[in-house]
Amino acid sequence: MLLLPNVYHKNVEQGLLTFGKKYKRFVKFLGTNDPIHINHPTKRMFPILYRPDVHFVTRVGKRYIFEILDSELKDDNLIISNILQACLSPNTSNVVFIVPREIDQDRVMDLALTVVDNLVIKGFHKNELPRVIAAFYILRKEAKTPEDVTEVLVRGAKDIGVIV
Numbered sequence: 001m002l003l004l005p006n007v008y009h010k011n012v013e014q015g016l017l018t019f020g021k022k023y024k025r026f027v028k029f030l031g032t033n034d035p036i037h038i039n040h041p042t043k044r045m046f047p048i049l050y051r052p053d054v055h056f057v058t059r060v061g062k063r064y065i066f067e068i069l070d071s072e073l074k075d076d077n078l079i080i081s082n083i084l085q086a087c088l089s090p091n092t093s094n095v096v097f098i099v100p101r102e103i104d105q106d107r108v109m110d111l112a113l114t115v116v117d118n119l120v121i122k123g124f125h126k127n128e129l130p131r132v133i134a135a136f137y138i139l140r141k142e143a144k145t146p147e148d149v150t151e152v153l154v155r156g157a158k159d160i161g162v163i164v
Helices: 007-020 076-088 102-121 146-155
Strands: 026-031 054-058 063-068 092-099 132-137
Touching (some): 007 054, 007 063, 063 076, 076 132, 102 132
Parallel strands (some): 063 092, 092 132
Antiparallel strands (some): 054 063
């Protein structure tokens, strides 16, 4: 069953794309239509494609992934799936999960820390995993238009790891 994005999701996605274009460090601004190959596309195994909501690519090829979690918040398995796919994506520097309520941040971060810790225990080097994994909330009332979302993101840019 294909779920169509709701108004909140669309506004946050458009706001993120506008937000990324404000920073010169990014050279590509990609949405859901531009997948990331988790495994090498020419391997014998069928390619595993990950379609993040928004991702930016820096001049040196590092990737900033933004996942908007709204309908996924009903099921922890969907959140874990997004976390795993983001962590396994090549050249990923930062992963930011956008949630519609402040209380959802803690739940998403708890799941993310558990997944990342388990990956490290299983043998992943920390260098292979994203440098920053964060959750950031944008209230539904703050996401009435993409421009409103961009303003919220600019105010919180330091919190989401875009400005160091």
